[in-house]
Amino acid sequence: MKRLPSHHPSHRGLNWVRAASRRIENHPETVALVRNLDAVYERLRQRARAEWLRHHAGGDPSDACVSVRIRCASGAGI
Secondary structure: OOOOOOOOHHHOOHHHHHHHHHHHHOOHHHHHHHHHHHHHHHHHHHHHHHHHHHHHOOOOHHHHOOOOOOEOOOOOEO
């Protein structure tokens, strides 16, 4: 089988991919987008937490409404 020359695009290796990835990650617009996404996610998380606490704060309301009676097969209460 014939080997391709090393300058062929499929043989650039991971170094080229890593370098391109670093350039994209460190680009000012990418940094700003990530920062904004983090801020939006934090606001969403805070809203979800506030809503959860509003709906589920304190004890479970059903705890006050439930009574349980357990009987043996013979009919005697426990």
